[in-house]
Amino acid sequence: MNTVKRDRNFTLIELLIVIAIIAILASMLLPALSQAREMAYKTQCVNRIKQLNSVVSIYCSDSDGVLPPLVSPPPTQLLLNSYLFPYLGNLQNLSSNLLKFCCPSAYKLNNNSDRHVANADIFPYYSGGAWLNSDSYPGKIDRIKKASRTFSFYCQDPKSGTKYTTYILRTRIGWEYNNVGLVHTNGVNVGFVDGHVETQRPRINEYLDVAHRTTGASSSSASVLWE
Numbered sequence: 001m002n003t004v005k006r007d008r009n010f011t012l013i014e015l016l017i018v019i020a021i022i023a024i025l026a027s028m029l030l031p032a033l034s035q036a037r038e039m040a041y042k043t044q045c046v047n048r049i050k051q052l053n054s055v056v057s058i059y060c061s062d063s064d065g066v067l068p069p070l071v072s073p074p075p076t077q078l079l080l081n082s083y084l085f086p087y088l089g090n091l092q093n094l095s096s097n098l099l100k101f102c103c104p105s106a107y108k109l110n111n112n113s114d115r116h117v118a119n120a121d122i123f124p125y126y127s128g129g130a131w132l133n134s135d136s137y138p139g140k141i142d143r144i145k146k147a148s149r150t151f152s153f154y155c156q157d158p159k160s161g162t163k164y165t166t167y168i169l170r171t172r173i174g175w176e177y178n179n180v181g182l183v184h185t186n187g188v189n190v191g192f193v194d195g196h197v198e199t200q201r202p203r204i205n206e207y208l209d210v211a212h213r214t215t216g217a218s219s220s221s222a223s224v225l226w227e
Helices: 010-060 094-101 105-109
Strands: 118-120 150-152 188-192 197-200
Touching: 010 094, 010 105, 010 188, 010 197, 118 188
Parallel strands: none
Antiparallel strands: 118 150, 150 188, 188 197
């Protein structure tokens, strides 16, 4: 007796079941993939801050311990300026090469976030042919009292254009100037003068765990950071 073989197609119900299973699997996998991507961004960000710290350390070694100026002579740039160019390789196009040192998570949220925020209380401020930081001049790295708690760089808030800051280092709703952007799963990477990097997770209106200048009713001073 011959056996008759007949092709059998999916029914509509079976097709819908397969689509539903695929949708469920995708909904389970996508958050994991997103989390893995953010973990990669965070690791990349930590490495970039360490690289910046290393560049600053090498500059100090070659400059009798003096930290690199925050601002250089014209054309004016912030910390990644002509003083550090020899230590950064051949950076012919500054704007595009700055992306090599930005926080990738902040940049993903706002492509104007092209660098980490620098600590204006430790890097001397040179502008118009004069040093403007009376508290820190000449800005020698060995004069910083608590190198392990004095920050050098942290992740830029993608909602703010701040490139450098002083003592206003807290998260806050409704006030963008010098905000801390929690761009790494409610965290921010903070580099310190001694070279290490921490991921901190301050809550709203909390300050970062760093040494910073004192404040008063009418004045503030960064001199507390220096010997």
